[in-house]
Amino acid sequence: MMIPTQISISEAEWEIMRVVWANGTVTSREVIDTLENKMNWKQSTIKTLIGRLVEKEALKTTKDGRKFIYSANISEDDTVRSFSEDILARVCKKQNGKVIQQLVEEAALSQTDIEGLMNQLQDKLTNAPVEVPCECAVGQCDCHVA
Numbered sequence: 634m635m636i637p638t639q640i641s642i643s644e645a646e647w648e649i650m651r652v653v654w655a656n657g658t659v660t661s662r663e664v665i666d667t668l669e670n671k672m673n674w675k676q677s678t679i680k681t682l683i684g685r686l687v688e689k690e691a692l693k694t695t696k697d698g699r700k701f702i703y704s705a706n707i708s709e710d711d712t713v714r715s716f717s718e719d720i721l722a723r724v725c726k727k728q729n730g731k732v733i734q735q736l737v738e739e740a741a742l743s744q745t746d747i748e749g750l751m752n753q754l755q756d757k758l759t760n761a762p763v764e765v766p767c768e769c770a771v772g773q774c775d776c777h778v779a
């Protein structure tokens with residue numbers, strides 16, 4: 634799948650993308666049927682959001698007779714990954730562990746998920762530094778404040 638570089642998707646647009654990712658190809662009617670009630674959005678709002686996603690090249694359009702068919706130009710995996718990288722990039726590297734702890738606390742996790750996380754952490758522990766270096770600009774975090 635071709636990935637246009639760094640498309641930023643708003644929370645509302647993300648709702649649309651989930652419908653497209655789940656179905657592969659959709660018409661605006663199908664998106665409207667899925668989201669009209671859940672989000673309490675007007676049809677025009679949904680069409681505007683679809684239009685924006687086409688403009689951003691997150692969606693591509695093909696024509697089937699008079700109908701427009703939409704499909705994703707960016708994968709769900711890549712988009713979710715770039716979103717989680719964004720979260721970590723917003724704090725000092727020294728705070729990444731704390732952010733992840735907060736996520737773990739709030740996440741719905743199965744026993745299998747937790748075992749997976751424990752294995753992943755066990756692997757990471759092997760090569761982890763004693764302390765993570767701060768890479769912030771001086772003045773953007775309190776690491777530099779004496």
Ligand SMILES: [Zn+2]
Pocket residue numbers: 725726727767768769773774775776
């Ligand atoms: Zn820092």
